[in-house]
Amino acid sequence: MAIKLSSLEVYGVAIRSEIDAARAYQKMGELVESKDGKQKLRFLRNEEQKHRALLEEMYRKEYPDIKLELPDKGLAPKLVAAADRDAPITKLFELAMEAEQGAEKFYAEAAEQSESQSGRRLLAYLSGMERGHYYLLKAEYDLMAEFDRFSSYKKFSMEHIGG
């Protein structure tokens, strides 16, 4: 992180980012046409919702007396804005991949700086999970991008990935 955040601020940024990510995946799931794509995006949305719940629980445990305040923006404001304006799905995938890589790095650094063992464990876990999400998105995106070049991704995904 360029500016060092307090652990308390880390949780706020992280929770805001998980909320944003879940919303973006929800939107992306509505935009993709293949059943397989919808299933993957539903999985990702559910994952981010669980991450949010884990972070909120950890926050309550570590700061039982401090009300949780979320910042206006999380780690990926560009993704949120693009999802809100129904940007093309390939663009949303690109921004989501960027967001997952940013989250992976953010959590890894936050884990290192965490003063509590359970906080460190959770943050390291989330870092690893976001890395997995990145690669799932990337595989889907690479296929999509290649088929876009042939203007036939939709056809392929209908035929091959269970339309």
Place this chain on the structure above:
Amino acid sequence: MAIKLSSLEVYGVAIRSEIDAARAYQKMGELVESKDGKQKLRFLRNEEQKHRALLEEMYRKEYPDIKLELPDKGLAPKLVAAADRDAPITKLFELAMEAEQGAEKFYAEAAEQSESQSGRRLLAYLSGMERGHYYLLKAEYDLMAEFDRFSSYKKFSMEHIGG
């Protein structure tokens, strides 16, 4: 691949491996206790079932006149054997991670050698997806392994990842 397989053989090995992987994830999903773990493993099982369907369809297209024959063993016979004998869940995760890495490499090499464009695309896609699976498993495994050292993973997963 140490021994160069024909494209026809590649499909047989790949389909057998996807069947094995889906079965192993099914078993692992029965063995893990947390709801979150069960959901993740169900996602992975469904993914491998879709991969199998994609491979079978591609095989039928490329070899319409040759009956599909599956080898007795796929890429990860150790995973199959361990799942069949109800090995400990941490061991199954280790073998599943090894299997995903093996599959990623197998598909990447098969994609390079593929003579058809659609075959190459599918195999490259599967390679990328298995890489994503590996990282999802790894994040879960790292957490599990750390909690095992404190003999309290079950407790954590009950408390934190939604019982």
